[in-house]
Amino acid sequence: MSGQSRGLLALLDRLTRAFGPQQWWPAESAFEVLVGAVLTQNTAWRNVETAIARLRARDWLSPSAIVNAPVDELRECLRPSGYYNVKTQRLRAACETWLALGGEAGIDAMPTTTARAELLAVRGLGPESVDDVLLYGFHRPVFVVDAYTRRIFSRVGVVPASIGYDDLQAAFEAELPRDAARFNEAHALIVSVGKDYCRPRLPRCSACPLQPACDHGRSQLDGA
DNA sequence: CTCCAGAATT
DNA sequence: AATTCTGGAG
CATH class of the missing domain: 1.10.340.30 (Hypothetical protein; domain 2)
Incomplete structure (x- = not known):
């Protein structure tokens, strides 16, 4: 065993520790x-x-x-x-x-x-x-998944790359407390790591906060 | 699978 | 200059 928890909650905790609280989608309405x-x-x-x-x-x-x-x-x-x-x-x-x-x-x-x-x-x-x-x-507890979510968590190895929107969403909603504020925060953290580390090309695995728990990061020090 | 319209990265 | 990338519809 690696000793690294690969549960979604643990992975998101890792991102929170790395990036801190995000402030997201500050729309007026x-x-x-x-x-x-x-x-x-x-x-x-x-x-x-x-x-x-x-x-x-x-x-x-x-x-x-x-x-x-x-x-x-x-x-x-x-x-x-x-x-x-x-x-x-x-x-x-x-x-x-x-x-x-x-x-x-x-x-x-x-x-x-x-x-x-x-x-x-x-x-x-x-x-x-x-x-x-x-x-x-509307602050409803709905987990927003996107291309970043699919790329990051399929590279980590916890979902198949081919997973569809509804199944990916269901995986998060089943494993996390149904709380709008935390879903909000989680999505923002996912976007951060997706843009800056887990990029489509040339991912920065060695500096990525998920690296210790990630299949891709452990097997493939950077690059593509 | 192709189109839609651009910006970012190489 | 060429390629790649973020949703959704047909």
Whole structure:
């Protein structure tokens, strides 16, 4: 035995000790989380900030403002976040449903599973975007998994690389206390290690806080 | 599996 | 210059 616990809780503890508390997704409202969740699809957050700043400058950070905005002007606001044609449509569709569901108050009154199903029905909101909204916008205890999560924990060796979204999420939700604040923190820590150490190419295994507990890190000192 | 639109890394 | 990367839909 290596003596290293490879339970998810122990791995996340390791990240907490390495990185300390994170402050994450400081949006002013659940609706802003929705906007960010759509705009950040396949896109670095840096570019999302530029697009959100353009919306804010026009006072368009509300679902009614966005559905009423001229589509071509909306598209120009979103351009910096990439995929601006699809994201313009996705954001408009999400805003229409958001309003139809009774806005933030309406969604907040719904059970988590109902809210999740309603939001997933929007064309352009997949599981990760919806779970961002539920966790960061509505503080529901939903574990957000993403490409970082799959890469990190499959390299560590605790899940198969081919695991799907729902199964990966279920693995975390089964093993961790169902607590929104801790899910929030955990996701932020995962993003940190995924960006700075467990990168897609040339992972920095020797400096990675997970290295002592990681199959990949123990077998393959750095590089790829 | 391809498209979508870019930025980051090599 | 070429390749790779973060969601979701068709």
